[in-house]
Amino acid sequence: MMYDVVVVGGGPAGLASASESSKLGLRTLLLDENPRLGGILPQCIHPGFGLHCLGEDLTGPEFAHRLIEEVRGSGVEVRTQAHVTSLAMRSDLVKEVTYASPQGTEAVQAKAVIYAAGARERHRFEVGIAGDRVAGIYTAGEAQAMMDLYGVMPGRRVVIVGSGDVGLIMARRFALEGAEVVGVVEMLPYPGGLARNLMILRDFDIPLYLSHKVTEVRGRGRVERVKVVRVNEELRETGEGFWIDCDTLLISAGLVPRVKILRRAGAIMDPATGGPVVNDRLETTLPGVFAAGNSLIINDLVDYAVEQGRTAAKGAEEFVRGNGIPTRRWIRVRRGGYVRFVVPHMLGGDRDFWLYARVSRPVEDALVEVPEIGLRRKVPVLKPSEMLRLRIKSGVEGGRVTLVIR
Amino acid sequence: MTVYKLTCVICPLSCSVEVEVEGNRVKDVRGFSCPRGKEWAVEEVLSPKRVVMTVIRVRAGKEPVVSVKTDSPIPKERIRELMSYLATLEVEAPVFIGQVVVEHPLGLETKVVATRSVEAVETREHA
Ligand SMILES: Cc1cc2nc3c(=O)[nH]c(=O)nc-3n(C[C@H](O)[C@H](O)[C@H](O)COP(=O)(O)OP(=O)(O)OC[C@H]3O[C@@H](n4cnc5c(N)ncnc54)[C@H](O)[C@@H]3O)c2cc1C
Numbered sequence: 273m274m275y276d277v278v279v280v281g282g283g284p285a286g287l288a289s290a291s292e293s294s295k296l297g298l299r300t301l302l303l304d305e306n307p308r309l310g311g312i313l314p315q316c317i318h319p320g321f322g323l324h325c326l327g328e329d330l331t332g333p334e335f336a337h338r339l340i341e342e343v344r345g346s347g348v349e350v351r352t353q354a355h356v357t358s359l360a361m362r363s364d365l366v367k368e369v370t371y372a373s374p375q376g377t378e379a380v381q382a383k384a385v386i387y388a389a390g391a392r393e394r395h396r397f398e399v400g401i402a403g404d405r406v407a408g409i410y411t412a413g414e415a416q417a418m419m420d421l422y423g424v425m426p427g428r429r430v431v432i433v434g435s436g437d438v439g440l441i442m443a444r445r446f447a448l449e450g451a452e453v454v455g456v457v458e459m460l461p462y463p464g465g466l467a468r469n470l471m472i473l474r475d476f477d478i479p480l481y482l483s484h485k486v487t488e489v490r491g492r493g494r495v496e497r498v499k500v501v502r503v504n505e506e507l508r509e510t511g512e513g514f515w516i517d518c519d520t521l522l523i524s525a526g527l528v529p530r531v532k533i534l535r536r537a538g539a540i541m542d543p544a545t546g547g548p549v550v551n552d553r554l555e556t557t558l559p560g561v562f563a564a565g566n567s568l569i570i571n572d573l574v575d576y577a578v579e580q581g582r583t584a585a586k587g588a589e590e591f592v593r594g595n596g597i598p599t600r601r602w603i604r605v606r607r608g609g610y611v612r613f614v615v616p617h618m619l620g621g622d623r624d625f626w627l628y629a630r631v632s633r634p635v636e637d638a639l640v641e642v643p644e645i646g647l648r649r650k651v652p653v654l655k656p657s658e659m660l661r662l663r664i665k666s667g668v669e670g671g672r673v674t675l676v677i678r
Numbered sequence: 679m680t681v682y683k684l685t686c687v688i689c690p691l692s693c694s695v696e697v698e699v700e701g702n703r704v705k706d707v708r709g710f711s712c713p714r715g716k717e718w719a720v721e722e723v724l725s726p727k728r729v730v731m732t733v734i735r736v737r738a739g740k741e742p743v744v745s746v747k748t749d750s751p752i753p754k755e756r757i758r759e760l761m762s763y764l765a766t767l768e769v770e771a772p773v774f775i776g777q778v779v780v781e782h783p784l785g786l787e788t789k790v791v792a793t794r795s796v797e798a799v800e801t802r803e804h805a
Contacts, residue, residue: 318731319729319731319747331745331747334775334793419733421741421743423733423735423743448730448757449732450762467685467686467687470685475728475754653690653691653692658690
């Protein structure tokens with residue numbers, strides 16, 4: 273079976289790209305490994321979704337519902353319980369996508385592929401927590417699925433590692449359900465989450481330990497206590513630390529793009545984002561293979577994941593209609609001061625697009641510049657936890673441009 | 679007289695706002711950069727409100743629980759009470775997204791609405 277576009281992943285990025293490419297007249301297949309569509313959204317029952325792209329404040333399941341309805345009305349073919357295992361480039365114009373389903377292993381061919389497989393959560397060993405292998409240690413997303421999809425309470429006395437939005441939102445969920453959150457432990461000297469989520473700590477009297485690290489878990493069978501140690505500016509442990517009694521340890525230490533299949537297919541990765549290198553169509557270094565959502569860059573706002581999905585669909589249309597995007601001279605995008613990453617990595621100069629970037633540390637009274645095109649903008653504060661999004665107009669020329677933040 | 683120090687959450691500017699209160703009266707508000715921020719800070723000090731979200735058990739559904747939210751923010755000090763009440767409820771499948779699960783729980787000005795749908799399990803008819 274030959275499709276114009278196969279979309280891998282049915283989260284917000286995949287749903288948006290599938291309905292968009294179908295609307296653009298492309299024969300589209302959407303594959304997701306779960307029995308239900310929506311990706312991470314059905315388990316994010318808190319409000320805070322769609323503020324930018326819909327101007328409404330929806331919960332995750334409500335936002336997912338809108339996107340799923342859009343896909344249903346657009347003629348996209350949908351296959352759930354379809355776990356994609358590989359992507360192979362048969363030629364520049366033909367890709368083969370193989371997936372495992374209840375019917376066995378199947379393969380489909382497509383001219384273009386949009387890869388929107390989301391992200392995975394970092395686990396305890398990646399953040400250096402030693403000690404006993406006991407029950408009661410979860411990633412934030414695992415605990416969230418237990419509570420909000422299955423109605424199961426993971427524990428009663430909880431320590432949370434990480435003060436980003438996900439950690440704070442889980443702190444509120446536990447506190448609302450009557451559990452005691454005995455501490456949120458953050459390695460950095462400043463909290464990671466948005467101001468509106470930091471209010472949660474005050475609402476429920478939850479202690480926040482900045483410049484601290486959980487280093488060890490102890491217990492027989494189940495978590496009984498964790499060791500917390502102060503760290504210095506180089507994030508090195510100082511002093512003996514102290515123990516906190518708890519029965520649950522929640523790891524909310526950030527997400528990593530899920531890119532195994534893309535990498536195995538030969539796409540070049542950017543160590544700064546953990547995702548693939550892309551141009552302004554969100555096309556990876558594999559011709560006709562596009563990336564969107566959290567497998568491209570970790571998006572704290574679902575709105576950006578949706579936006580990337582639609583951009584990728586437009587790129588796929590250009591590729592399919594033009595039998596491959598015509599070779600052009602790509603302009604390189606470089607990182608200047610305080611820029612941790614910037615996406616896309618290359619641009620054609622022939623169209624408007626969004627530039628997404630993150631800073632490496634908080635910057636007050638920041639000056640954001642792209643000197644080569646005379647772009648200058650003042651921003652009161654930039655934080656590593658909040659993505660910077662810039663509109664770049666068409667008509668860019670030259671060999672390279674640089675994003676500088678001072 | 680008490681001075682409350684808040685970080686405004688209305689927009690990403692995150693202004694540091696100070697609200698000076700005497701008894702139940704606001705004496706002064708400082709540090710905001712827009713009228714919405716000022717209004718928010720006053721309400722946050724005098725009568726803070728929050729949207730509450732949780733899950734409720736579903737009887738005979740394809741999924742064990744349905745997610746719900748209050749359709750408007752409720753007074754912060756009533757949250758615990760509302761959560762305890764919602765924990766005692768059970769709804770019958772099917773449940774539809776947007777369906778009102780409880781109208782004015784505990785006399786509150788809000789409705790509790792389902793934020794997703796849960797289908798009913800097919801029950802076989804016995805002839
Ligand atoms: C706890 C939490 C709270 C959040 N809160 C907010 C918020 O308040 N407001 C907001 O705007 N954003 C929020 N976000 C961010 C937002 O949810 C994400 O940006 C968005 O879900 C990313 O979408 P995605 O489509 O890239 O990935 P996902 O939603 O992760 O979807 C990816 C899908 O691909 C599937 N998949 C992966 N690999 C394969 C494979 N090999 N084969 C088949 N299928 C595959 C996955 O199973 C999944 O269904 C939150 C995120 C989390 C985790």
